Structure formats: structure tokens, C-alpha cells
Amino acid sequence: MDRLPSATTEDQRCRLCHDQVESHAHLFFACNFSLRVRWLVSNKAKMHWPNLPWDELLEWLQQRTTPTGNIMLWVSFLVLSSMVYHIWQERNRRRFDDHSQPAHMLYELIARQIRVQLMEYPNRQDIPEGLKTIWNIED
Numbered sequence: 001m002d003r004l005p006s007a008t009t010e011d012q013r014c015r016l017c018h019d020q021v022e023s024h025a026h027l028f029f030a031c032n033f034s035l036r037v038r039w040l041v042s043n044k045a046k047m048h049w050p051n052l053p054w055d056e057l058l059e060w061l062q063q064r065t066t067p068t069g070n071i072m073l074w075v076s077f078l079v080l081s082s083m084v085y086h087i088w089q090e091r092n093r094r095r096f097d098d099h100s101q102p103a104h105m106l107y108e109l110i111a112r113q114i115r116v117q118l119m120e121y122p123n124r125q126d127i128p129e130g131l132k133t134i135w136n137i138e139d
């Protein structure tokens with residue numbers, strides 16, 4: 001029902017896991033590749049999201065997040081939106097460029113992106129020590 005448009009109609013298989021039919025729900029909720037990335041990132045971030053589709057989670061976070069508000073919510077939002085972005089990029093790379101990266105490479109890219117965004121946070125002194133340790137932020 002929510003299949004994504006693709007260049008050909010005959011191959012609707014997910015390029016990330018090569019196992020299921022591709023859909024938004026599959027890509028961001030049920031795909032083994034995406035779940036592997038999510039596991040790696042969640043483990044690093046020490047974050048555990050409710051078991052909801054990612055678009056619902058993003059919407060929930062977006063409604064509660066401002067860069068100057070609760071920093072933990074803001075970081076949760078950064079992490080989740082970064083995962084969605086990189087998984088979608090990977091999907092497109094595999095579909096259109098015939099080039100692929102493993103889950104741990106996506107994890108590295110996501111971790112680097114979060115670190116940079118935290119380094120650019122205007123009130124770095126307000127970042128809790130726990131977060132600085134996780135994301136390797138120096139004072």
C-alpha cells in the first residue's frame with residue numbers, strides 16, 4: 001500500500017535486506033538492516049525508544065523539541081532524524097548508484113554527525129557530563 005516509487009516496477013524488494021518488499025513501514029521499522037543500525041546507535045547513545053514506527057517517533061519528538069529546550073529530547077531528535085536521513089541515503093545509493101555501505105559505516109556517519117551538532121551547540125556548558133562522555137565532547 002505504501003510502496004515507494006522506484007525506477008522499475010518488477011523489483012520492489014528492499015535493497016537494504018534483500019528480503020522483504022520495500023515500504024516506508026518496512027524501511028524504518030522492520031528492516032533487519034535498519035534495525036541493526038538502530039541497535040548500534042541506540043547502544044552508543046544509551047537511548048531506548050518506544051517500539052513505534054519512526055515517523056510517529058519523529059513527529060512526537062519534533063513536537064516537543066527546541067534547540068534551547070530539553071537537551072536530552074533534542075539529542076533524541078537529532079539521533080533519530082540522523083538515522084532516518086542516513087538509512088534513506090543508503091537506500092538511494094543502493095538503488096541508484098549500485099554502491100553499498102555496511103550498517104556499522106552508517107553508524108559511524110551518524111555518530112560523527114551527532115558529535116558535530118553537539119560541538120556546535122551554543123551553550124556547550126549546559127551539556128550534561130554523561131552526554132559529553134558518550135559523544136566525546138571536550139570542554
Ligand SMILES: [Zn+2]
Nearest residue numbers: 014016017031
Ligand atoms: Zn529491508
